[in-house]
Amino acid sequence: MVRRYPCVEVDLKKVTHNARKIMTLCNKNDIDVVGVTKVFCAELPVVQAVLNSGINMIGDSRILNLKKMEGLNCKKMLLRIPMKDQAYEVVKYSDISLNSELNVIGELSRVAKMLNTVHNIILMVDVGDLREGVLIKDVIDIVKEIIKFENIRLVGLGTNVTCYGGVIPDENNLGKLVKLRDKVMEIFDIDLPIISGGNSSSLYMAAGGTVPKGINQLRIGEGIVLGRETSFGHKISGCYSDAFVLKSEIIEIKDKPTVPVGKIGVDAFGEKPRFKDKGIRKRAIAAVGRQDIKLDGLSPLNKNIDIFGASSDHLILDITESEKPLKVGDVIVFNMDYGCILAAMTSPYVNKYYSA
Structure with missing residues (x-):
């Protein structure tokens, strides 16, 4: 398929x-x-x-x-x-x-x-x-x-x-x-x-x-x-934590600074973003955004990839340290927390596939 x-x-x-x-x-x-x-x-x-x-x-x-x-x-x-x-x-x-x-x-x-x-x-x-x-x-x-x-x-x-x-x-x-x-x-x-x-x-x-x-x-x-209890977030013995994963395709890769150029105001969600200057980094954009996922509930399976942030439709990733070279068209896999699964499964813009 x-x-x-x-x-x-x-x-x-x-x-x-x-x-x-x-x-x-x-x-x-x-x-x-x-x-x-x-x-x-x-x-x-x-x-x-x-x-x-x-x-x-x-x-x-x-x-x-x-x-x-x-x-x-x-x-x-x-x-x-x-x-x-x-x-x-x-x-x-x-x-x-x-x-x-x-x-x-x-x-x-x-x-x-x-x-x-x-x-x-x-x-x-x-x-x-x-x-x-x-x-x-x-x-x-x-x-x-x-x-x-x-x-x-x-x-x-x-x-x-x-x-x-x-x-x-x-x-x-x-x-x-x-x-x-x-x-x-x-x-x-x-x-x-x-x-x-x-x-x-x-x-x-x-x-x-x-x-x-x-x-x-x-x-x-x-x-x-x-596969976990929610009072303390402990894994339940013998259960899986990855029954649900999110996959998103890279649509852009560019070397760019980590701090925007210009006077900083509020973003599309009324928040004033803060940035840490890490110099020039290889940045990828994945085709998924806050309309589809809960940003702080998302974590890449590739631990060498970091999330910079997201707008409604774009997820900004730092792929500089990725051991595997990445290109436009590659797919990034993410684990999700409960709130992120809820958002992704509710979004009509996120496809759903089931393996028996």
């Missing part, structure tokens, strides 16, 4: 391998894994690679992605708190959704009744990260109202940490969720089979065997894609 650049190449076997390793790790702790698909926009070959691991529930924050996966034989979870006007699509395309607002849950109830079905929800609880979720002190009152809704089944409590406030999951904050679940079950005499204890940031606890007993679900994206 002729490659068109820039592109992301995804090694599907590595994705399946990572997902299986993480599922095995979590299962040892009596934890089920929800495979999060949003970072790769629920591209179906990658979703199937995740499912091939044995994971049987996928989660995404976008209704559009859940629609894309409608025909797949697995359970589907909506990860982002729903918008009220999405209620019909939420009930239609997801088996379970994360919620925190009573008026939205009421609308889900109305739609579920109209569709003659029951919609499952997890009530999100804020244990300190200050993103979504009701405060611990309000949970009992909220549950009292939720159980009044027809066609809604409250199946558990969940939380999110690290993504916004950077709060690290631990035995204390996740333990609060377990105690709260027990209290809710006792007061209302209902079964809450799920305690969804966060995302890839909780994997360090699974690896160390310190997840509080009762936490039985994690929503894992970055762990599968990059």
